[in-house]
Amino acid sequence: MDNQHERSTSEDFGKREYSASYAFSQMADACIACAGCTASCPVTNADGEYVGPKLIGPAQHRFAFAEEDLEKTLKYCTNCKTCDRTCSAGVKVSTINMLTRGKYYDSHPHKVRDMMLSNHSLASHVFRSIPFGSKIANFTLKIARYCGILNMLGVTRNRKLPSYSADSFVDMLLDLDQTPKNKKVVLFQGCFIEHNAPKVGMAFVKVMEANGYEVLRDEKFVCCGSPLVSAGYIEKAWENSVINAKRILYWQRKKIPVVACCTSCSLMLKEEAGELFDDELLFQAGTNVYDAFEFLKKLKQNGELVSPSKKSEETLLYHVPCHLLSQGIGTPAKEILENEGGSKVKVLNTGCCGMAGSYGFQSETAKISLKIGEDLFNRINEEPEASVISDCATCRMQIEYGAKRKTLHPIEILADLYEKKEENPST
Numbered sequence: 001m002d003n004q005h006e007r008s009t010s011e012d013f014g015k016r017e018y019s020a021s022y023a024f025s026q027m028a029d030a031c032i033a034c035a036g037c038t039a040s041c042p043v044t045n046a047d048g049e050y051v052g053p054k055l056i057g058p059a060q061h062r063f064a065f066a067e068e069d070l071e072k073t074l075k076y077c078t079n080c081k082t083c084d085r086t087c088s089a090g091v092k093v094s095t096i097n098m099l100t101r102g103k104y105y106d107s108h109p110h111k112v113r114d115m116m117l118s119n120h121s122l123a124s125h126v127f128r129s130i131p132f133g134s135k136i137a138n139f140t141l142k143i144a145r146y147c148g149i150l151n152m153l154g155v156t157r158n159r160k161l162p163s164y165s166a167d168s169f170v171d172m173l174l175d176l177d178q179t180p181k182n183k184k185v186v187l188f189q190g191c192f193i194e195h196n197a198p199k200v201g202m203a204f205v206k207v208m209e210a211n212g213y214e215v216l217r218d219e220k221f222v223c224c225g226s227p228l229v230s231a232g233y234i235e236k237a238w239e240n241s242v243i244n245a246k247r248i249l250y251w252q253r254k255k256i257p258v259v260a261c262c263t264s265c266s267l268m269l270k271e272e273a274g275e276l277f278d279d280e281l282l283f284q285a286g287t288n289v290y291d292a293f294e295f296l297k298k299l300k301q302n303g304e305l306v307s308p309s310k311k312s313e314e315t316l317l318y319h320v321p322c323h324l325l326s327q328g329i330g331t332p333a334k335e336i337l338e339n340e341g342g343s344k345v346k347v348l349n350t351g352c353c354g355m356a357g358s359y360g361f362q363s364e365t366a367k368i369s370l371k372i373g374e375d376l377f378n379r380i381n382e383e384p385e386a387s388v389i390s391d392c393a394t395c396r397m398q399i400e401y402g403a404k405r406k407t408l409h410p411i412e413i414l415a416d417l418y419e420k421k422e423e424n425p426s427t
């Protein structure tokens, strides 16, 4: 991408001030106005009020700096990136949208609700620092919902915010007391695994242990920035991206890969941050990041993957998250679970689930969110006996709410097969 600004060197990385104009550059000018993106946009298809990616992205951008108010219906964009994947001209419409949203919030205040939903890690660290913090947090959320306080703040009354787990992932990992090994990976656990679903991170640890790896943690990692970008906190997302990239580059120098078990985290670390901030060092850091099953597939290709001794005959309905599709790595979880685990994996080609992080929790977008997910929910409920899997935490939340079906991360299915092997070492 051409840019009138100089890219970072290793010396000045993170020292320059963030400016939205870094990444706007000539992206919009590549648009040939074919409207293919608008035809594919799940929000345009679910809600007539949204003017769609062509108008909200490249077209609005051409006039953005001449207008006082940039927002219009941009608030309805979910950052699902379907438009980017559709565009034959290579326009990163979602990047334009998110930077425009950030520009809007440079001069407009955020709602308390937005601060709350997009700064999950900050609130979690506060609760974790006090005795019985997770219980207090869960109780507070329950009361706030029951009394209508959350609703007054703009959180839909119908949905329950995810509860905090009693132990954080890091606490559980420390308790595990792993044997040091020569082969190591760093898990970028992300906010949700750290505070709400440590079992997903522990499933990854089990799989890696069975493959002869030690899983390291890095306390200096911060939120990947995905929820911050969606809520318009672009400057904060830039700061987080720099902190994370410096750590990833540190691990890269040690030849230790960084792996994430959330497709929004892995996309942000691999390429979304680089695209947003047009920074070569962010892209370079991204080359040392893998999504969990992408890494397992690499092991398999190198002949290093240890097959689980147990096989499963389960049918798995697989909702592929939009942010995995955007990585362009196919569906490695399907390949591993079928070839190594024996499962029958049916990929559900029903598009975006509509959850998009906090989008499904916001009063003004909750209905659209469910409308987007309708095809997915109906498809899942055609097969009531099958198990449901998805690699993204918020997709899993949406399916559990919209289709009323328990949904697991595919790594939990795989870990279970290795776990069975450990239970019976003679096999």
Ligand code: SF4
Binding pocket: 030, 031, 032, 033, 034, 035, 036, 037, 038, 053, 054, 058, 086, 087, 088, 089, 090, 091, 093
């Ligand atoms: S952004 Fe791409 S898909 Fe959308 S109208 Fe422009 S060229 Fe077509």
Ligand code: SF4
Binding pocket: 040, 041, 042, 043, 044, 052, 053, 076, 077, 078, 079, 080, 081, 082, 083, 084, 093, 094, 097
């Ligand atoms: S990112 Fe998704 S919701 Fe936003 S304009 Fe593109 S396709 Fe539509």
